[in-house]
Amino acid sequence: MKMQFKIYRYNPDVDAKPYMQDCEVELEPTDKKLLDALVRLKVVDDTLSFRRSCREGVCGSDAMNINGKNGLACVTDVAGLKQPVEIRPLPGLPVIRDLIVDMTQFFKQYNSIKPYVINDTPPPSHERLQSPKDREELDGLYECILCACCSTSCPSFWWNPDKFVGPAGLLAAYRFIADTRDTATNERLDNLEDPYRLFRCHSIMNCVDVCPKHLNPTKAIGKIKELMVKRIA
């Protein structure tokens, strides 16, 4: 099967500006996912650059804009794609080369929410246990692979990436707020109570629409706001 592509190309060392390249590739019957097709393309033109690692939707490296919607190439079926398949880098982040973007800003926001359990009480001899019910609270939160599909599909993150934490960061923030082993809930809420850091979210739910792990950052953001209201009410 032949497949047609329109791919965003940009090599800052050579190109004055980015351009869209038309190309075609012959797929083998075993090439089921978009990543397989991209790897085939790279065999033909090894200057095409993109990130990939686990090729099964776990590492979050090959997030890109596929026919206008963010997603992971490795879990996107080639069968359902409208041709020519238009592939672009994740929107809103600086392009390093072709489909590779600079994720510094994204991880800076992630780091700003302190993505680790904070507990100042003396550690028990073994481990901090949770009841199965408490553990359930983390379902739908801990699965995030930080692929940045959500944050880079969020207009609020496009306009204010330096100030708005973004859906991925806020989902992670709630993951630690919801964790019964974490004792820094108040500090975490203080950290987020800000017209930019949290309240740039206007619940348009682009994040929910694109998440390849089917998570719901908007719901997590709503829970954070609910806890803030509970704190003052």
Place this chain on the structure above:
Amino acid sequence: MVNRHVVGAHYGLRDWLLQRVTAVVMLVYTVGLLAFLILAAGASYDSWKALFACTWVQVLSTVTILALLLHAWVGVRDIWMDYVQPLGLRLTLHVLTILYLIGSFVYAVKVVWGV
């Protein structure tokens, strides 16, 4: 690299809450007004005027207008915060918005209480 610590500005929740509460106030008023229009179908100018001459209707109208303006303040400020990056321009737009909303309030009070 200097590790600049990021913390929240400790506000924002009140505005967000205000927008929700004012929305409820507007909804109640709108439903009430619609109910009057439907129940008093074919209401004349005189009955309409009599309704708005009641003090309690005037008070409720004023509260609703205030809710609308506060709601608009949060919403319009959100637009400036989203899209206008230069600080000077953004603050100028904030001030102009406040002045416009205060002007609207004075005018609306004049209309509601002038019946």
